[in-house]
Amino acid sequence: MERISNFSKSKQLYSEALKVLPAGVSSNARLWLKFCPTYLPCSIFIKKGSGAHVWDVDGNEYIDYRLGIGPIILGHGYPAVVKRVHGEERRGSVYSSDTALEIKVAKKIQSMVPCAEMVRYSTTGTEATMSAIRFARAYTKREKILKFEGHYHGTSDYLLFSTDQPFDSPRNIPYPQSLGIPREISKLIEVLQWNDFDAFEQVMNQIGDQIAGVITEPVMGNATVIPPKPGYLKFLKETCEKHGSVLIFDEVKTGFRLGPGGAQKKFGVVPHLATFAKSLSNGYPMSFIAGRKEIMEMIGPHMVVHGGTYAGNPVSLTAADATLDELKKRRVFKHLEWYGTVLMKKLRELFDENNMPAIVQGYPEMFQVLITELEEVTNFRDLAKVDFDMYAKIHFELLTRGIMIDEDNGEPIFTCYSHDGTDLRTTTSAFEEAIPAAKKSELKPSTQIRYQTPDS
Secondary structure, three states: OOOOOOOHHHHHHHHHHHHHOHHHOOOHHHOOOOOOOOOOOOOOOEEEEEEOEEEEOOOOEEEEOOOOOOOOOOOEOOHHHHHHHHHHHOOOOOOOOOOHHHHHHHHHHHHHOOOOOEEEEEOOHHHHHHHHHHHHHHHHOOOEEEEEOOOOOOOOOOOOEOOOOOOOOOOOOOOEOOOOOOHHHHHHEEEEOOOOHHHHHHHHHHHHHHEEEEEEOOOEOOOOOEOOOOOHHHHHHHHHHHHOOEEEEEEOOOOOOOOOOHHHHHHOOOOOEEEEOHHHOOOOOOEEEEEOHHHHOOEOOOOEOOOOOOOOOHHHHHHHHHHHHHHOOHHHHHHHHHHHHHHHHHHHHHHHHOOOOEEEEEEOOEEEEEEOOOOOOOOHHHHHHOOHHHHHHHHHHHHOOOEEOOOOOOOOEEOOOOOOHHHHHHHHHHHHHHHHHHHHOOOOOOOOOOOOOOOO
16 A cells, blocks of 8 residues: 655644644644654644545545544535535625524424423534533532543533543542643532442432532543443433432534434433534534523523524534434435444454454444453543553554544544445555554654643
């Protein structure tokens, strides 16, 4: 397979970006730090995308499995979405007034998402989760929020705790993941290990009357892909209801990706509130909070404040309307199931053939490869036994063979409707070469600090 070796324009642009953008990027998650800047630019600069492929500024073509870190579920520049959006753009972009499209899309969401008795639009996943915990606090008249280690819910101060802390850090202690978060906030946050029935029950029995809301990813999608144990999501809901707490599903990644109704439909557990973004609009910026009517109706003048200039703007709404129309067609998820299932099976076989201990876990629409002796990974602390450096070496070998996954083992491998049989064969061939090459690789990971912690 022909190798990619020229990243000169990306390297040049990254050097320029460092002069005007902190860390050279607009989002910290876009940095690859394991083997850069020695071997790669710290951020590949993309020129365009089409279908399941992207091209960088050096003209290198990649089969894309990052897909914008999840939003691109149909494909880049998907014609049925682009045509509708461009038609709407000619009419206007934002009015600070309502449009009939807001009602139309909300009704469409209601028909697909079990918890969506009412809907409020926002623009980003961070805004949606930030608002959801405010709604829960207002409804319960309590202040504490309980979250889980390894679960990422955006960059707001109240939720940026214990998303990627050191594995030897104290358990069940809120770990702020950024400088600038007031220490007092940690007093309002409880953190537990996920998939632990006994720990959750014990804490809720002790302080459940103080917990306004429990927020969880129904499938962990920011610390690899970790499914819930059988019955765990149902247990969370039953326990929350016992103590009068609001259960919030953060479906920013799983929503409209694990099926038309998200994870709540897949697992048959309806939360009190849920947040959606990413796959909702195939890459256009949009999110929403959905939930029970009695909670959502607390939003309004002189009650719970929620708003945003771009919330429910007609361009993003049009993208969502068109995307949801496509996702309601059975053939879309049938294709995703086929493609992802075959790829996961083939990867398992290839790791076995190369005598590299690994598991491939998750779902056809989003999964991850974990280099480990473990039979399964069920919580954040299990990741201490995963070889992230070997995964990053595989990433590097794949990148030079035209396959784009994320260097961060915590980010899933995503599939989209535009991936086809040729992509599948090319990807399989690339892994066939990349795995043995990574085993022989003498690349040494960078010593740069990946995440600046409060004590750094």
